[in-house]
Amino acid sequence: MSSMPEPAHGSRPTLEAVAARAGVSRATVSRVVNGGAGVRQALVEKVREAVEELGYVPNHAARTLVTRRNGAVAVIIAEPEFRVFSDPFFEQQVRGISRELTAHDTQLVLLWVEGPGDYERIGRYLGGGHVDGALAFSVHNDDELPSIIRRAQVPAVFGGRPGWPGATAGLAVPYVDCDNRGGAREAVRHLLSLGRERVAHIAGPHDQTSAMDRLDGYRDVLLDAGPGLIAQGDFTEESGARAMAELLEQRPDLDAVFTANDLMASGALRVLRERGLRVPEDVALVGFDDMTSIAEATDPPLTTVRQDIEGMGRLMVRLLMRVLNADEAEPGAGSTPGSVITPTELVRRASA
């Protein structure tokens, strides 16, 4: 690194300086910096040498005004920082997104939302022309995020089926989701196939479509589940433990539980063990997600519904790139690619 040319403090090398060093016009430098189309190879090389020698960094803020491409995409998780860093779901989804953006030579910038006060600032950032697009996930139904993204006119792809009012009216909102309802049905059918008769459900938050679709899948199979068999969680481990305690209070005779995610299953498992109930002998347990860091680590290992979280992250990037490329070919055409629903799969381990 010590051999790198050191620009004088306070003076970033200019396009003019590069042009002078290379002995070409400003326009030629500009064309080379923006891809080199229509410039003779010999000149391209001269300019590249000068760029290297001077340590010139193109001013993308200025370029943005012309090309409208920044080479950066915002990933927005509509959850506070403590959940972003503690829920392995986000890690897996971000991993898929990160790898796919890297494959497209695009910089990932991660944002999250501590509270409603953050939205104005996020709107300013998105509207400021710093990113070419946005990938948003864990959006709740009453979230301001979708309308803020819309007002900033930043192309976006959502992770999870949008459930906010008007989401499906007018402009289609591209999203990637898994077959939440079908996966839930398979989980419950599996528990019934084991001879279980009182299958409870720990549901996720009411304001997220993934949770509601899984609840619907449970209800599809168990039209008459009976009272006291559904408890409310919020996708955190703690809420799974609390909901399990409630269920045991109301229905000490339950013999199976399907939880809307693995993290809540892990909390439920802890409570079952504390009460001296054996899994799966006394209570069979099925989760959702197949977060292997959880599902393989629990004792017993968790039977769960697998969704390809990392792959869904990759798909979100590919959808967004399709929107961006269509827009570049025909500005304002606003081509909206279809959304994608990925299949789920029951993964049998020891808990059911």
Add this chain to the structure above:
Amino acid sequence: MSSMPEPAHGSRPTLEAVAARAGVSRATVSRVVNGGAGVRQALVEKVREAVEELGYVPNHAARTLVTRRNGAVAVIIAEPEFRVFSDPFFEQQVRGISRELTAHDTQLVLLWVEGPGDYERIGRYLGGGHVDGALAFSVHNDDELPSIIRRAQVPAVFGGRPGWPGATAGLAVPYVDCDNRGGAREAVRHLLSLGRERVAHIAGPHDQTSAMDRLDGYRDVLLDAGPGLIAQGDFTEESGARAMAELLEQRPDLDAVFTANDLMASGALRVLRERGLRVPEDVALVGFDDMTSIAEATDPPLTTVRQDIEGMGRLMVRLLMRVLNADEAEPGAGSTPGSVITPTELVRRASA
């Protein structure tokens, strides 16, 4: 949200449209959008109403060229995504940074580094005028990141004392760190005060100053520690387990271990338990960091050297804001505030 005015698809409301609606000149709108200095209150209100009605979002890419402020700061963790999301150290530091940036109405955008191939892209992003400054941490001594930040001429504050060649020569590099060496000395002295005679050390990576300073602190107290008492880790839990196994192989007579962070202490503890060694009766154990999610959860709870990680994150933001404000008052003055070393404190729990 349904009451929000919906701009026609493809046409972001312009400054001109706001000016027409408010019945003022473009220049007046521009002044109001940029803070309103020198504009009569009645006009400010008219413009704000028009901005609201039209859902106008100022084009910050254009503004950046004039004001050179984006209201966004990049936080760059020089580690791959799996470490960013699994090491609670980063969560705590990011939490402090996030809260302090929010207090300054500044958007945090998080970036990380999967590999050397990412640096060129990150350099382009930083040089592109999308952020006002950068906070970088977990920078390794041979990291390209500092020189990339320097070339992009983005004001930066580092988390941890810079150890790369030439870091202290020439321009001062502002950083925030804790008293790593003093804290390590206190940990080792504590173990000696308990009557321990063969105190081992599990060190962190050779290319990070925090790890080297802690090793130096250990050596300050134990000039003649004896052979086979120092093992190498890399700050991950797995490496702590591996290093502990090595130490027991070389020195089955050891009676205490000081590890360079809590995560490695947790790995070491697992190996000690597997070998049937009691903590602290057979082997006393002291960590570093006081990551409460680890230190309070281990069995027995971990005695450790506390550093105020969240507070250090806040301090990094304050230092950066001082650099930015000084620069705005007198562009190019390049005032560099001093770095900050925060104190550490031994927290006694049950492991030593």
